Amino acid sequence: MDTRLPEFPKMEISNYITQLDLLNNPIFTTKEKKFLTGFYEYMEENLEKDLKILEELNYMAEEPIQEKKKEIVANFMKKLAEKGYYSTVIDFEEHEVGNVTRNALIALVLCGGFWSQNSDRYINGNWSIEMGRLAGGTLYCNPVNYKANEFQREKYLIPVVKFGLMAASAMTEFNAGSDIARIELKLDEKGDKVIANGKKLFITNGMLAENIILYGRLNSGRLGGIIVDTEHQQLKNFESSRVRTYGMNDAFVSRLVFNDVELLKENLLEGDGLDIMFHQLTEERLVISAEAIGDCIKKLFFSHSFALQREQFKHKLHQYQIIRFPIAENIRQTNLFLSALINYTREIDKHPQAASSKMMASQSMGLKIQTSELAFQSSIDLFRTMGGRAFTEQYCNQVGLLDAYCMIHGGGSHYVLGDAESRRFFKTK
Numbered sequence: 001m002d003t004r005l006p007e008f009p010k011m012e013i014s015n016y017i018t019q020l021d022l023l024n025n026p027i028f029t030t031k032e033k034k035f036l037t038g039f040y041e042y043m044e045e046n047l048e049k050d051l052k053i054l055e056e057l058n059y060m061a062e063e064p065i066q067e068k069k070k071e072i073v074a075n076f077m078k079k080l081a082e083k084g085y086y087s088t089v090i091d092f093e094e095h096e097v098g099n100v101t102r103n104a105l106i107a108l109v110l111c112g113g114f115w116s117q118n119s120d121r122y123i124n125g126n127w128s129i130e131m132g133r134l135a136g137g138t139l140y141c142n143p144v145n146y147k148a149n150e151f152q153r154e155k156y157l158i159p160v161v162k163f164g165l166m167a168a169s170a171m172t173e174f175n176a177g178s179d180i181a182r183i184e185l186k187l188d189e190k191g192d193k194v195i196a197n198g199k200k201l202f203i204t205n206g207m208l209a210e211n212i213i214l215y216g217r218l219n220s221g222r223l224g225g226i227i228v229d230t231e232h233q234q235l236k237n238f239e240s241s242r243v244r245t246y247g248m249n250d251a252f253v254s255r256l257v258f259n260d261v262e263l264l265k266e267n268l269l270e271g272d273g274l275d276i277m278f279h280q281l282t283e284e285r286l287v288i289s290a291e292a293i294g295d296c297i298k299k300l301f302f303s304h305s306f307a308l309q310r311e312q313f314k315h316k317l318h319q320y321q322i323i324r325f326p327i328a329e330n331i332r333q334t335n336l337f338l339s340a341l342i343n344y345t346r347e348i349d350k351h352p353q354a355a356s357s358k359m360m361a362s363q364s365m366g367l368k369i370q371t372s373e374l375a376f377q378s379s380i381d382l383f384r385t386m387g388g389r390a391f392t393e394q395y396c397n398q399v400g401l402l403d404a405y406c407m408i409h410g411g412g413s414h415y416v417l418g419d420a421e422s423r424r425f426f427k428t429k
Contacts, residue, residue, distance in 0.1 A: 001061045004394040011398060013122035013305045016115050019331050020297050022108070023117075027339050031096040036105060040114055042083055044123055050076050051126050054250045058397040066242070069250060070208060073132060074166055080133060081164030087137035089145045090161050098349025100283055103138065104290040104341060112294025113301075125298055127403040128250035130291050135204035136160060138287055139169035140213050142280035143225065147269040156211050156227045156267070168209035170200040170228075170256055171277060180223070180277060185216035185258065187224050192265050194226055196258040206254025207233065207240035214258075215273050223273030226263055237261045247402030282348070282355045285364035288407070289341050292371035295404055296334045299378040302399050303327050303385045310387075317385060326381040330374065337371050375404040 018024055023033050050072050057065040080086040085106050088099040095102060110133065113125030137160075144157050159165045173183060185198025198216060206212070209230055218224030233240060239257040269276055304327055307318040317323045344364060348355045379401055383390040396402060 001063070003059050003061050005392065008389060008392065008394060011302060011306060011395065013115075013301045015305050015308060016120075017301060017304055017331075019335065020300060021115060025335070025338070027342050032101065032105065032342075035095075035097045035102065036109065039085065039106060039109055040116065040123075041118070042085070043109065043114075044116055044118065046079055047076065048123055050079075051124065051129065054126065054129070055124075055397055058249050059394060070252070073129065073250065073252065074208060076129060077133065077136060077166060078164035080137075081162060086133060086164045087141040087161040089137075089141040089157070098346065100286065100348045100355075101342065101345040103283065103287055104345045107134065107287045107290035108294045108297075108338075110294070111291040112297040115301075122301060124398070125294055126250060127291055127295050127400050127407075128248045130294075131204050131248060131251045132166075132208075134284070134287055134291070135169060136165075136167035136209070138284055139280060140167035140209075140211065142283060143169070143213055143276045144227065144269070146279045147225070147271050147276050148227075149270065152227060152267065152269070156229070160211060165210045166205055166208045167211045168203050168205040168213075168254075170203050170206065170212050170214045172200060172202045174199055174201050180215075180274065183215060183217060183223060185214070186220065187214075187216040187218045187226060187268075189219055189265065189268075194263045194265050194268055196226075196228075196261040196263055198258055200256040200258075202243065203254045203256055204251050206252065206256050207242060208252050209233075212256075213269075214263075215277060218273070223277070225269040225273045225276045227267040227269065228261075228263060229267070235261060245406050247396075247400060247404070247406040249397065279356075282361050282364045285361075285368040286341060286345055286348075289337070289364070289367045289371040292368070292375040292404070292407065293334055293338050293341060295375040295400070296330060296371070296378045299375070299382045299399065299404075300327060300330055300334065303378070303382045306382075306385055310385075312387075323385055326377075327385075330378050330381060333374055337367065337374065340367055341371075372404065372407050376408045379404045 022028060022036055054069060054072055057068060077086055088103045107130055109125065111125045111127045111130040113123050116123050141157065141161055148157055160167045173185065175184065185196065185200065188195045196214060196216065210232065212228040212230060213225055214228050215223060215225050230238060237259045238261050241255050243253045243255050245253055307323050307327065308316060310317045354360045382399065383401065386395060389395050390401065
């Protein structure tokens with residue numbers, strides 16, 4: 001059954017906005033614009049059809065859509081990997097744009113979409129799909145690439161990077177949340193095996209992943225990290241299930257259960273789990289910032305277009321200051337954060353050691369907090385602009401209206417760091 005109301009037409013973005021066109025933005029270099037153009041073309045030619053199918057499936061009720069989505073999402077990651085867009089950890093060919101900048105640009109476009117110069121229309125982005133790419137291509141690949149030995153790289157890293165094998169990172173727990181110091185999952189060494197016991201929550205790709213990097217207490221002491229081969233999700237005593245969220249409808253956010261799961265000791269990553277975990281955090285924060293900025297761009301395109309088309313009380317919505325002013329302010333803020341993001345990614349690409357500095361970690365956290373809050377505010381403004389139509393699934397699905405609501409917690413960082421040191425870099429009020 002299709003839940004859409006035929007009386008409500010599909011929202012079409014019919015107006016090009018210069019201030020939101022990345023190729024028109026002076027912050028980007030010629031090489032970065034060339035990379036963006038290439039990804040635009042690939043997305044329009046090879047990925048847009050899958051994005052539309054995923055959107056259409058979200059309108060269906062009383063129909064089994066999960067299996068259909070699984071196949072689409074898995075194939076989507078493989079398509080990204082074909083051109084080196086899934087993970088930027090390993091360069092199989094030389095790129096003119098640095099790894100971290102390239103990662104952020106992919107997130108920006110895949111989440112936010114873009115105005116196509118070829119077809120003179122807007123290609124919609126999907127934050128859920130981008131979160132799946134982040135989980136596998138960054139949160140899994142970065143720490144594995146950092147500490148894996150030659151055997152582990154060949155068996156568990158190369159297939160993910162090169163062929164888009166689904167992967168995930170399992171850190172968050174039911175009681176600890178993202179508080180690493182309170183992780184309870186046990187990893188006990190017994191001969192040539194490591195026995196895993198515990199549960200993980202909010203693990204993107206968890207129920208799709210072929211490989212998972214699992215964090216837990218090694219022999220009830222320091223944190224450790226181990227690669228889990230899920231054996232096509234058939235690993236004995238391992239369970240994975242879907243967690244239903246308000247938004248992120250196409251991200252397979254999961255609950256994982258390990259009940260005396262036997263893992264090969266040869267899959268244990270060398271070194272302290274805390275160090276392994278933190279190795280990817282700065283880049284993750286910048287990529288999530290890029291996702292949030294992309295979502296702002298998408299919401300602003302829809303807000304702007306709807307305000308120009310919709311009429312209330314004999315006036316177009318854009319004629320009302322309460323509608324027009326927030327859109328203009330959000331465009332300004334979006335471009336300010338975009339400038340900060342690109343400067344940070346370039347700095348890390350130029351000086352890789354900067355990624356592990358406390359200053360850069362603090363700045364990237366501040367940017368992540370403020371950009372996700374701006375995405376949240378842009379969603380509120382779009383909700384207000386759309387009026388009653390915003391209550392219907394057909395518009396929520398099309399624009400990903402609730403995606404920012406899922407991300408605003410920021411892994412707990414908005415509560416822990418809301419008034420802390422990192423926020424001072426991006427204080428706006």
